[in-house]
Amino acid sequence: MRKRGITIKLFAVTALFFLAFYAMIMIFQLVFFDSFYQHYKTKEAAEHLHALADGYEENSWSAEELTKHTLSYMQETKSPLTIVDAEGYQLVQDPFHIMLQTEDGDVLEVALSLFVTDYGTDLDALNIKKGDTLEINGESDLSVTSVIYPSVISKDEESVGEHLEENEITLQGKVKSVSLPQGGMSNRGLGLLYDALLEWFPLDEDLLKQLNNGESLQLNWVEPWTGKHNLVLMDPIKKDGEIQYLFSVTSLQETKDTNEALRVFYLYIGIAGILLILLLSLFYSRLVSSPLIKLNEMAKKMVHLDFSSVKPIKQKDELGSLSNNMLIMAQNLDVALDDLKQANEKLKQDMEKRKKMEKAQREFFEHASHELKTPLSIVKSFAEGLQDGISPDKHDHYIDVIIEESDKMQVLIGDMLDLAKLENGAIKLRKSSFLLSEMIEDLSDKMYCMAKDKQVSIEVMPRNEMPITADYEWMERVMRNLLVNAVRHSETDSVISIRIETDLDTARSVFMIDNKGSQIPEEQLDKIWNRFYRTESSRSRLTGGTGLGLAIVQQILDLHHYSYGVENTPEGVRFIVQFYQ
Incomplete structure (x- = not known):
């Protein structure tokens, strides 16, 4: 539920926003649109009428130019226009007319404004053009005899209109020019213009006074026959010293009818609009919340230090940039945690190593003090005997014991110092190439007396031997310690066998020394390399040695990076x- 909390919130907020916006549009449409559009149309028509008045007043337009500007006004405002005097008589040429030249050469104006109101479509069908021969039936203007108001217009065998019952005249001639309504102007209230002229003229004194003072009038007029609402515009102009009036009628009924139809229409589309808003809100909320939910999942995994499944959001926006930054942060944190784990592991190892070193140091001092305690006690007791004045025949024996124990302490201290140097890495190897068998033969000769006392013999058996590269002095120490260890732990009348073999393919040499005697318990094989370690539980000194020989061997071989080991054989140790x- 938490995962979808933000989706529901975004959906609710977005839906409310769109519904409020939609409701605002409906309210403005249903309540304010009528008055707004009426004001807009009134202002637009008044501005065009005023601009036409200024142009007509300031310029000397011909009848053709005035007709052109009048038609332009009517096309822009969709409203009929004429110029009249205070009595309502038209002072300009009908904008919709046909100039007809009779056989006598007279040019007559066929006024069409009233005619196109009733027969505009049929008149368009005649397709009257310049040069066509027409027959006109109608009546002439009482004041201007050259103006004819047609009742019937005939071209070839086609005719449009209805004949008058009386006072009808008939004329024939060729079309010199023609001006007909364009863009549906024939249905835009030309008849309404003449109805308005009959309704408003002659003007009453108050309106006439306002117009003569230069004021433009915008008057609401309800047509008595249909009850439709219209806007009457009048603008005064001075032309040739006389005051004339631009008179235009704009229908407002279309706006009212359209607005009423829209009210019903909005009721029908309201449900569809609400459903569309809900769908759009749901889509928008999912579009926005989906990457946020993914980012939240990424953050949850990062809280639990899981950086393996963090994936960026493939969007080229702020959310995509945020996910990329989180990915980079996760990678950096992952690396940092790995480094921290390694550092912690290393620290643990160092601490364990330090503990082991401290333990080894304690054991070292304990063992060293134990090993030194016995010879020191012997030296002290024999020295006190000499001090107390022992018999002369024992004097030399006491001195020999003191010297012997001092030599043992000297060897022990020397081994301890050498081991300390090796463990601290203070030794620099000076490697050279030599044969190991020659070194062992030399050591065997030096240990002849020791081996003889133990009644053991030493045999060296090299095979395919090749020189080794090592520090001669330290390697001699290794071989001597191993030989001494073998002699000390060998049975009487046994043979210590030493084999040195070289693999010619790998140039690797193997040294093996076997002695016959007691085996080392399996659980103690790894411990014999420890300092002061003896296999005898009583730590007897009968076998001799300081307990540091094999520890020194281990350090020297590790320094040379040679491998080594010990194992039990059926007859002893190798x-x-x-x-x-």
Whole structure:
């Protein structure tokens, strides 16, 4: 439900906004549109009429030019226009007319404004053009005999109109020029213009006074026959020292009829409009909320430190930019967390290593103090015996014991110092190439007395031996410690066998030293490399040694990056060292 909360909110807000906007349009349409449009049309017609009045008053237009401007006004405002005097008599040529030249050469004006009101469509069908021969039936103007008001117009065998019952005259002639309504003007109230002239003229004194004072009049007029609303516009002009009046009638009934029809129409489209608004609101809310919901899901995953499934929103806008920035942030956080985890892991390892080092140091001091305690006690007791004045025959024996124990302490301290140097990395290797078998033969000779006392022999068996590269002095220390360890733990009358083999394909040499004797318990095989570690639980000193020999071997071999190990054999123990070129 939470995931869709923002969708519902956006939908509700958007729908309310559109409904309010739609309601506002309906209210303005139904309540204010009628008066607004009436005001707009009145203003538009008045401005055009005033502009025509100024042009007519300031310029000396010919009859043709005046007709042109009159037709332009009628096309723009869709309203009929004429120029009259105070009595309502027209002072200009009918804008819709035919100039007809009779056989006598006279040119007559056939006024068509009234005729097109009733027969405009039929008159258009005659397709009258310049040069056509027409027959006109009608009556002449009482004041201007050259103006004819037609009742019937005939061309060829076609005719339009109805004959008068009396006072009808008949004329024939050729069309010199023709001016007919364009764009549907024949149905735009030309007859209404003459009805208005009959209604308003002659003007009453108040209207005439206002016009003579230069005021333009905008009057509402309800046609008595139909009850339709119209707007009458009158604008005074001075021409040739006389006051004339531009007179125009604009129908307002079309606006009222249209507005009433729109009210009914809006009731029908209201339901469809509301449904459309709801659909658009739902679409808009989903369009906006969908990426926000995705961003929220991304943020939730990031809260739980899950950056693996964060994907950007493919939009080229602010939301798309935000998702890309969140993706970059997630990637950076992922990297930072990985680094932090690695740093934490390293810190844990360092702490464990430090704990182990501290533990090793404590054990080292404990073991060192234990190893030094016994010889120191012996030296002290024998020295006190000398101080107390022992018998002369024991004097030399006491001195020999003190020297022997001092030598042991010297060896122990030397091994401790060497091991400390190796563990701290303070040793620099000076590598050279030499044969390992030669080194071991030399060491065997030096250890002859030790081996003889133990009644063991040493055999060196090289095969395909190749020189190794190592620090000679430190490698000699490794071999000596391994040999001493083998001699000390060998059975009497046994053979210590040393094999040195080289793989010619890989140039890798393997050193193996086997002695016959007690095996090392399996659970202690990995512990023999520890400092001061002895397999005897009593830590007896009968076997000799400082307990640091194998620890020194391990450090030297690790420094050379050689691999090594120890394993039990059916007859004893085997130490293995692999040398790499």
